[in-house]
Amino acid sequence: MTLKTLSAVSGMAIVASTAALAEPQAEVLHYWTSGGEAKSVAVLQEEFAAGGGTWTDMPVAGGGGDAAGTALRARVLAGNAPTAAQIKGPAIQEWFEEGVLADISAVAEAQNWAEVLPEAIAAHMQCDGTWCAAPVNVHRVDWIWANAEVLAANGLEMPTTWDEFNAAAETLLAAGIIPLAHGGQAWQDATVFEAVALGILGAEGFRKAFVELDMDTLTSEEMVAVFDQMRTMRGFVDSNFSGRDWNLATAMVMNGEAAFQIMGDWAKGEFIAAGKVPGEDFLCLSTPGEGFLYNVDSFAMFEVDGQDKQDGQALLAELVVGESFQEVFNLNKGSIPVRTDVSLDNFDSCAALSSADMAASNESGSLLPSYAHGMALRGAQAGAITDTVTAHFNSDMSSADAVQMLADAIANSL
């Protein structure tokens, strides 16, 4: 080999390597590791690669994101933050306050996020006036699922008030069917609680209590009524509910052992995976009362060095909110697109209902963050409420005591 060809070859190698360096890079820390979720992430990876980027996957399974949170903390403290991480709700603001989040306003403005996202959800993605996170999907939390056959056999309709629900449950109890399939885990207790609270307090009361932590609302008579309804519901679950996983509760509704379940729309994924058809085998309706409780997954972008990584963030942000990804991902995940302008032709009737309700509640100001799923409050306050809810639900505490305990716990958590 002559010196000339050698230098030409090495010159090419340098060109090739700089080209490789300039490619958008993204190291993404997430906790979507179960079947449908992993499939959904693969969609994003493919789109990212098609956009010319290199994706480094960093999935951390376990604990509903707790393990991922721990990994993220370790990475950030070590000064080696990932390009993007799956963080949601007020945690985005908490990380922003630690001064580690990047500004992706350029992409957000170019893609016109302010126009296509519902206002309440867009607010979560903004830190102090700049955009710092990209929303992926909207899960609705305040759903009530029912076995269509069981309801028909007992001459029941989907309940639209809590009184109707209680009456239906009494009928089912008399017929020897478990009215409410429920798993006794703290977060499931909290999920039912917030659905009841939204129904009884109304959208404004819910916001005051669980977003603003207004003590007058938290200790009001209505809140006592919320706990009263929880006590009533306790009578509608079977005696063996402690520790049951949510998907086992869903299975109870599926096979007719139980009639209703109050759970977010990830439960729909279980029904559909079992080959059930919405509207025929199972029914979906929002829980009694006005409003829409959302649980929005999102990617927060971290402050990173290097043009390639910053390009990666921009590409990732653009793709995540992009129409094609929003459709494909949410079809896989069972949630609905966060954009209001995505066609819902391929989605099922429950998703269409969810999307229509989201638009309507966005108009009326009753589009609210779910406290039970870490969208409304920071960990310590949300945890304090959940402790009280689960202590009340699993004992014979009076509603008045529970309200007092709730107020004390929140004061103590601040």
Add this chain to the structure above:
Amino acid sequence: MTKWLEEHMPKLVLAPSFIVVLIFVYGFIAWTAWVSLTRSRLLPRYEIDGFIQYDRLFASPRWDTAFTNLFVFGFLFIVIAMILGLILAILLDQNIRTEGAIRTIYLYPMALSMIVTGTAWKWILNPGLGLEATVRGWGFENFTFNWLVDPNMAIYTVVIAAIWQSSGFVMALFLAGLRSVDQEIIKAAQVDGIPTWRVYTAIIIPAMAPIFLSAFIVLSHLAIKSFDLVIALTGGGPGYATDLPATYMYTMAFSRGDIGQAASSAMIMMMVVFTIVVPYLYSELRTKDD
């Protein structure tokens, strides 16, 4: 040079592990103590803010439950595991033929991880799947054993599973102790016509006092750091009825982004360990001086 090496070799060899322990045990204890005095939330902060985290801790009803549970669980677990272990060891000590096989069978639960123990007992104690359903299936319709789902009784299911796991190990400890008692004394007692139970209560068991102490120390630290068993068996539930300090600490640090609370609860746990271990160390060191 060789002489110098000879003199300093032990120190040189010990130095790395000494430094590692100094940093990773005592250094981090000091760090945790520091953080427990701050208002750390998601990430640690270092501005000292007094005993606010301890005030919050003692005002928390959940911590109250966790701390009470530690004593209920710890006391019952240690006492019952020791009594059962001792009885098993004495029965095995009767020169029976299949001792080796039986010893292995009793020791085997120790080879399982607490997660496996917890999961197995979760199924056994589940009223809809396990014991209660089985006995009802035999025709005893009124049989009830629902401790696992009863907030007032659930902590005792943790005790049951922990005893099942550890009593074989305690038995092995005691068996070794029984064998180490001077056979001459026992024979002398037998020649004097002293009944076997008196031989045990008056000679063998008093001679085994150090074994009791070791068993107590091992079991009490198992009790205080108990975490995986509760997670697998009850998940802390129903509600938070079976929370222990270790699960409380985990929840605060890793689920709720409340590192200050987690640090203060960890410090309290450490103090509990100290109140048990320090007298032990003190007595150990003193006997060496004598």
